[in-house]
Amino acid sequence: MCPGKNAEDPRSHNRVVTGQRIRVLLPLPLAQPYDYSTTEQIAPGTFVEVPLGRRSAIGVAWDGEPDRGLPAGRLRAVTRVFDVPAMTPTLRRFVDWVAAYTLSPPGAVLRMAMSVPAALDPPAPQAGWRRADAAPAGARVTPQRAKVMALLADGAVRAGGEIAEAAGVAPALLRGMADAGLILPALLPRARRFAAPDAQRPGPALGPEQDAAAAALRASVARRAFATTLLTGVTGSGKTEVYFEAIAEALRAGRQALVLLPEIALSTQWLDRFAARFGAAPALWHSELTSRTRRDTWRAVAEGEATVLVGARSALFLPFPDLGLIVVDEEHETAFKQEEGVVYHARDMAVVRARLSGAACVLASATPSLESTTNAETGRYAALHLPARHGGAAMPDVTLVDLRRTPPERGRFLSPPLVAAVSETLARGEQAMLFLNRRGYAPMTLCRACGHRMRCPNCTAWLVEHRAQRRLQCHHCGHVEAPPEACPNCGAPHSTVPIGPGVERVLEEASALWPEARRLVMASDTIPGPAAAAAAAKAIQDREVDLVIGTQIVAKGWHFPHLTLVGVVDADLGLAGGDLRAGERTFQLLHQVAGRAGREERPGRVLLQSFAPEHPVMQALVSGDIDAFMAAEADARRPGHWPPFGRLAAIIVSAEEERAAERVARDLGLAAPGGEGIEVLGPAPAPLAILRGRHRRRLLLKTRRDIAVQPLLMEWLAKVDPPGNVRVQVDVDPVGFL
Structure with missing residues (x-):
């Protein structure tokens, strides 16, 4: 069916017979624009209101030729043109590019670029x-x-x-x-919504390596041409101050800068550093902003008033008229991957948007992804490295604690060497941190009478005990229930017991060992947003806390001058499950956590509790040789054409009825493409075979690097017509396999 027919409603009275035709893309899961008629000149990129069925919709006049074969009398007319800067050609190309790459409807991608329709109306004059x-x-x-x-x-x-x-x-x-x-x-004259950062304001003194790296980034921005630079360096080496110089160069050139952070709500220290460097705060973009702030920010970006914006991955789709720099900080973080709706990786799309904008792109990390490292080694990216901590601070000493030789006491989770190290640190008046990447009190609850395990009714996942709130919770779908008085399987009273530790259980043990220590738990349950993160950071900086106990939140670039000891309670945790990137992710996370220790003049120390100290990840953490570890990871992946030396795409089939999901997955398996350099794995139940009440099956397409997966996927999916009760989702370049 042609787009013009889709837009038609025979009961409508707002058709026009004469006039111009335009294509309008609507922020709906639509595969192509619709044709409309207008009596005025409307350029591509203009925001317009049009009729759609019995309602109105706001869209964007899109590029391309309308369908001239559709009779003019069957077209409906544009009803309104908005007085707001048009969507730039660059952003329109970006929308089309993301849609094509991810196999998503262009309208679904446009929706991310039109996330604040209220901003299209100018603010009312005061x-x-x-x-x-x-x-x-x-x-x-x-x-x-x-x-x-x-x-x-x-x-x-x-x-x-x-x-x-x-x-x-x-x-x-x-x-x-x-x-x-x-x-x-x-x-009243319209007040400026955002103070302008001062590019001429002098920054802190840089060391020789930092100064050279900053000069290279300034030159990249000044060329006003696309280039991507991988900026690496040990934790605390000053990468942020270096790319601040690139931001200053973009401002001096009259262009805008975008900085993507993986956890913007936890970035209070970063924002303080920015304000100190530029004399003003940047514009922010994340999900916790009020609707009014989002409206003001979107319009300020579109009008060029917001010259520097810091945001989460969705900030990539904001309407920058002249983007000169994109920085992706902590580029290795999986938080940059959008898993719902349009599935995309913000790091990779940032590179695309920079290319389309003629902008410089900086990917920064102490532990870069193997994908970015390989691109730097092959010359696709420039590379800059900062080998030492700023200000003369030394890297922390990393020691392995073999839990087979020095296990914790029965019913405890902290080994004698770690307990002694924390005691010594607290006795010196310094701060310590205990890290365990598990929320709650215990990851599993079972009946000691019959062995029944408390499982989520909606997911293939165990319920996590949160003892302080007296609840069992699924961390995948949010299901909550009260701890049972009796086993739901055998009826034995008071028979359920927690299995394994979470941060709440570590807190309980720490409270018994160091009752006088002032303790703070940093987890998503206790640090729900920016205000809580800022309060926690201030309490630690002001030395109102002696012992920090945290999940992966504590690895997010914090700078705590008086924290000198980091103890990792379970260093093996991320290595289980057979994930392609399990070793890389575990190394990245633990290296980042270790980097919180000894960031100023006092030396730092890190203790890793492990049942497998001989594992290559553990040995790499002790040696600190990131290059050798990444080279070993590359050698392991290259022969099998695993990313980044091959391409992957996942197809996830889900349905409320298991048989329906199984049937569509089987049909896809039978229709799978073949040929040299092409391999299809599955169908098979996903590791989370049930998620939010839906049964899930996965297929994985693996190809050589030189084979484009999108044409294969389109041809493959066209062979199977799933019923309406079955959802088929495509994930190009998956980073997780749950």
Whole structure:
């Protein structure tokens, strides 16, 4: 069916027979734009309102030729044109590119670029008062009125509340002065929504390696051409200050800069550093902003007023008119992967958007991904490395604690060497951290009478005990239930016991071992947003905390000057499960956590508790030789054409009925493509075979690096027509396999 027919409604009265035709892409899961008619000139990129069925929809006039074969009488007319900067050609190309790469409907991608439709309407003008050019004859000027007239003597327009407060008068007085002709109503000038960062403000002194790296990034930005640079360096080496210099160069060139952070809500220290460097805070973009702030920010970006924006992955789709720099900090983080809706990796799409914008792109990390490392080695990316910590601080000493030789006491999880190290650290008046990447009290609860395990009714996952809140919770779908008084399987009373540790259980053990220590738990349950993160960081910096106990949140680039010891409770945790990237991710996470120790003049120490100290990941953490570890990872993946030396795409089939999911997955398996360099694995139940009440099956397409997967996927999927109750999702370049 042609787009014009889709847009038609025979009961509509707003057709036009003459005029121009335009294509309009709507922010809906639609495969192509619809044709509409207009009597005025509307350029591509213009935001318009159009009829769609019985309702109206807001879309964007899109590129390309309308369907001339569709009779004009069957077209419906554009009903409104918005007075807002048009979507740039660069952003329109980006929308089309992301849609093609991820095999998503272009309208679904456009929806991410139109996430704040309220911003399309200009803000309502605000009324205020100004002084009359001349006081009317006979107008009475009391002392209070005189104060107001003196305040307005400069001719400026001010809000009534501001005038009343500054002059110390009642607001009703202003109305009387207006009636007397002493002051006149006037529109307030629109206040600047964001202070402009000062590119000329001097930054901190840089060391020789930092200065050389900063000069290279400044030159990259100044060329006003696309280039990607991988900026690496040990934790605490000053990578942030180096790419701040690139931001300053973009500002001096009159262009905008975008910085992507994996956890913007946890970035209070980063924001403080930015404000100190540039004298103003950047614009922010993340899910916790109010609707008004999102509206103001979107429009300020579109109008070029917000010159530096820091945000989560969705900030890539904001309407920057002249983007000169994109920075992806902690580029290795899996948080940059969008797993729902349009499935994309913000790091990779950032490189694409920079290329389309003629902008510089900087990927920064102490533990870069193997994909980015390989691109740097093959010359696709430039590479800069900072080998030492800034200010003379030394890297922490990393020691393995073999739990087979020095196990914890029965029922405990902290080994004697780790307990002793924490005790010594606290005795010196320094801060310590215990890291365990598990929320809650225990990851599993079972019945000691019959062995029944408490499982989520909606997912193939165990319920996690949160003892402080007296609840069992699924961390995949959010299901919550109270701990049972009796086993639901055998009925034995009070028979359930926690198995394994979470951070709450580590806190319980730490409270018994160091009762006088001031403790703080940093997990997503206790640090729900920016305000809580800022309060926690301040408490640690102000030395109001002695012992930090945390999950992966504590690895997010924090700088705690007095923290000198990091103890990893279960260093083996991420190595189980057979994930392609299990070793790489575990190394990255633990190296980042270890980097929290000894970041200033006091030396740092890291203890890793492990049942497998001989594992290559553990040995690499002790040696600190990232290059050797990444080379070994590359050697393991290259023969089998695993990423980054091959291509992967996953197809996930899900349905509420298991048989329906099984049937469609089987049909896809029978229709799977073949040929040299092409391999299809599955179908098979996903590791999370049930998620949010839906049964799931997975197929994995693996090809050589030189084979494009998108054409194969399109041809493959076209052979199977799933029923409406079955969902088929495509994940190009998957980073997880649950």
